[in-house]
Amino acid sequence: MAAHRQNRPWVGETLGGPRPQAPDYVADCSFCPGNARVSGAVNERYERTFVFDNDLPCVGEAAPRDLAEPPGFYRSRPADGVARVVCYSPRHGLSLGGLSVDEIDGLLAVWQAQYRELGARPEVSHVLVFENRGEVVGVSNPHPHCQIYATNFVFKTIETEARVAERHRAETGRVLFQDILEAERRDGRRLLSLHGGAVAFVPYFARYAYEVYVAPLRTCASLAGLRDDERRDFATVLKDVLVRFDNLWGIPFPYVMALHQAPTDGAAHAGFHFHIEFNPPLRKPNLLKYLAGPEVGGGSFLADTAPEDKAAELRAASGTLPAASGRG
Ligand SMILES: [Zn+2]
Numbered sequence: 001m002a003a004h005r006q007n008r009p010w011v012g013e014t015l016g017g018p019r020p021q022a023p024d025y026v027a028d029c030s031f032c033p034g035n036a037r038v039s040g041a042v043n044e045r046y047e048r049t050f051v052f053d054n055d056l057p058c059v060g061e062a063a064p065r066d067l068a069e070p071p072g073f074y075r076s077r078p079a080d081g082v083a084r085v086v087c088y089s090p091r092h093g094l095s096l097g098g099l100s101v102d103e104i105d106g107l108l109a110v111w112q113a114q115y116r117e118l119g120a121r122p123e124v125s126h127v128l129v130f131e132n133r134g135e136v137v138g139v140s141n142p143h144p145h146c147q148i149y150a151t152n153f154v155f156k157t158i159e160t161e162a163r164v165a166e167r168h169r170a171e172t173g174r175v176l177f178q179d180i181l182e183a184e185r186r187d188g189r190r191l192l193s194l195h196g197g198a199v200a201f202v203p204y205f206a207r208y209a210y211e212v213y214v215a216p217l218r219t220c221a222s223l224a225g226l227r228d229d230e231r232r233d234f235a236t237v238l239k240d241v242l243v244r245f246d247n248l249w250g251i252p253f254p255y256v257m258a259l260h261q262a263p264t265d266g267a268a269h270a271g272f273h274f275h276i277e278f279n280p281p282l283r284k285p286n287l288l289k290y291l292a293g294p295e296v297g298g299g300s301f302l303a304d305t306a307p308e309d310k311a312a313e314l315r316a317a318s319g320t321l322p323a324a325s326g327r328g
């Protein structure tokens, strides 16, 4: 933590003025209902969510099979798995936070079904659901959507989380994430939102200025383990966080959002506690947190801000959408 380096606290500037209402349909958007995609496939005229196999998949049945023998001790194998896209809504101009709690709950049900279906495939060791939002994280199509990478390997962060959760359980008999939740609730300064069985907070160990975790209170290895009432509470808290993000500076707040769910590699993962992590790249309006020497070169984050201050800013931001970006 190096918060003393940030020259001054954010003092309330916002960007962009009133947000223009984006159109509901865009003729050349490859995700809008009824439009053709790069593969030539035509989207259903869907009314809620729409799931389809990625036209340019990073993993899949068409992955090359006859791989060249790797040199020396290197190893390689075919990139088996499934890559999908989930459109949140037929309305091009909406965002995840612009959906109603009902609609977000419906999306969570879709993610549950995807985790169950893809995780049950023998070649799939992990199901990564993520959304990149904003041009600064490389998004070319603003149509509200996320991606699913169901892969034959476990992504590094999840592998680490699963390993330390298991170690913590062996050493203490407790679930690591429950200890995190207890510490956050006891302290309270970094809490953002608490509703029924779900909570959101800026973690004590936040790496990004506005890093936020959204989690159920009860330990479930994946979203698929949530009961319907817990899922609804989760949807409520998730929406609250998203609305605060967008209201913070009056801009569509860019982020990388990832569901952290237990691997589907056959191990038990009883100590894994499902949560969503938001890693927003901005630390001020128009100011990126650059990943440089310490982060890329050294592999550890220097945080330029105090998580208590950032949580207070998000709590002070309105939890209600302005009319222009609501469901007009
Ligand atoms: Zn669209």
Ligand SMILES: [Zn+2]
Pocket: 161, 260, 275, 277
């Ligand atoms: Zn995580």
